[in-house]
Amino acid sequence: MMKPIPTILRSDELINKSLHKASKIDEPYDKIFENKVRKENIDRIATAESASATYLKRIVRKFPTSEKLHPFYEDFLDLKFGIDNYKLSLNNVQWAGEKIVELATDSIHRLKAARSAYQMVTIRKQFYGRFCSVLEHIDKDLRMLGECRDFLRKLPEIDTESPSFIMAGMPNVGKSSLLNSLTNNNVDVAAYPFTTLNVFIGHMKVKGRNIQVVDTPGLLDRPIEKRNELEKRSILSLKDIRGVILFIMDYSGFSGYTLEEQEELYQEIKRLFHKKIIRVQTKIDISDRKEDVAVSNINKQGIDELRSLIEREINEFTDYGY
Numbered sequence: 001m002m003k004p005i006p007t008i009l010r011s012d013e014l015i016n017k018s019l020h021k022a023s024k025i026d027e028p029y030d031k032i033f034e035n036k037v038r039k040e041n042i043d044r045i046a047t048a049e050s051a052s053a054t055y056l057k058r059i060v061r062k063f064p065t066s067e068k069l070h071p072f073y074e075d076f077l078d079l080k081f082g083i084d085n086y087k088l089s090l091n092n093v094q095w096a097g098e099k100i101v102e103l104a105t106d107s108i109h110r111l112k113a114a115r116s117a118y119q120m121v122t123i124r125k126q127f128y129g130r131f132c133s134v135l136e137h138i139d140k141d142l143r144m145l146g147e148c149r150d151f152l153r154k155l156p157e158i159d160t161e162s163p164s165f166i167m168a169g170m171p172n173v174g175k176s177s178l179l180n181s182l183t184n185n186n187v188d189v190a191a192y193p194f195t196t197l198n199v200f201i202g203h204m205k206v207k208g209r210n211i212q213v214v215d216t217p218g219l220l221d222r223p224i225e226k227r228n229e230l231e232k233r234s235i236l237s238l239k240d241i242r243g244v245i246l247f248i249m250d251y252s253g254f255s256g257y258t259l260e261e262q263e264e265l266y267q268e269i270k271r272l273f274h275k276k277i278i279r280v281q282t283k284i285d286i287s288d289r290k291e292d293v294a295v296s297n298i299n300k301q302g303i304d305e306l307r308s309l310i311e312r313e314i315n316e317f318t319d320y321g322y
């Protein structure tokens with residue numbers, strides 16, 4: 001899903017790391033004492049600069065820009081941190097990297113012109129002072145990005161570009177069972193942000209393409225008006241996934257929900273999502289056939305046909321983009 005983002009150091013850690021590296025520099029003896037001091041101080045500045053500026057640039061590069069962040073993830077990041085704060089922190093880190101390069105260039109320039117060893121050491125110390133204050137200035141940004149990183153890592157690994165088939169339907173109608181039937185139990189589970197819910201992501205290969213079957217128990221299985229704001233946002237985030245909805249209907253009566261209740265949810269999901277919806281009847285082993293697509297998770301009747309249907313659907317993914 002996302003490129004891994006490296007651990008984010010705090011300001012003091014980055015300062016210590018960079019200055020420690022710089023302090024180790026020790027130039028060999030030179031007949032002219034000032035030459036040795038000059039070279040040593042230039043090298044220390046250059047080392048502190050590259051250790052920190054390179055790192056800061058790398059951070060900025062590794063975090064997805066909000067434009068590149070898929071809306072599915074952007075939505076959650078926005079809920080948690082505010083997308084403007086995220087952008088601001090990335091800008092501040094970018095600024096700090098550039099500022100350090102600028103300070104270093106200027107200090108090295110002055111060092112080259114300095115005459116006395118004392119002057120040279122003073123220039124380098126001044127640089128260290130400014131260097132530290134630039135980094136201290138972005139401490140809150142680094143901390144915030146560290147939290148963003150941990151948060152992004154925990155988000156469900158839904159491949160937002162590959163075609164997905166998203167399960168919907170009342171509880172106990174056979175969604176989890178169908179997920180397992182379709183994917184031969186090749187299913188990962190991850191926590192859904194801000195909720196106690198899990199998302200199950202099943203994987204199947206169709207003509208060499210990765211297809212995901214996504215089940216979010218507790219999200220698409222009851223009417224939306226009973227939801228709190230976070231659940232609503234979570235449900236709506238599913239809109240951003242390229243996919244088709246598999247709406248599961250159980251005519252057996254064993255789910256405990258009436259057909260009217262199931263139809264109501266179907267109508268609601270149809271209203272809410274502008275996605276193609278395929279109705280799939282389950283439990284065909286214990287009920288009469290009512291839908292074009294009907295399967296049994298017990299004796300696997302209809303499963304291969306449903307797989308073929310999915311295969312035909314994903315051809316349309318490439319044609320129309322969904």
Ligand SMILES: Nc1nc2c(ncn2[C@@H]2O[C@H](COP(=O)(O)OP(=O)(O)O)[C@@H](O)[C@H]2O)c(=O)[nH]1
Nearest residue numbers: 171172173174175176177282283286296297298
């Ligand atoms: N007879 C029969 N039972 C099924 C079928 N699919 C699921 N079940 C049973 O229905 C119950 C609920 O299934 P589950 O997959 O957990 O439903 P979910 O809540 O929609 O995920 C379980 O006891 C399953 O064993 C089916 O095709 N035939």
Ligand SMILES: [Mg+2]
Nearest residue numbers: 175176177217
């Ligand atoms: Mg389930």
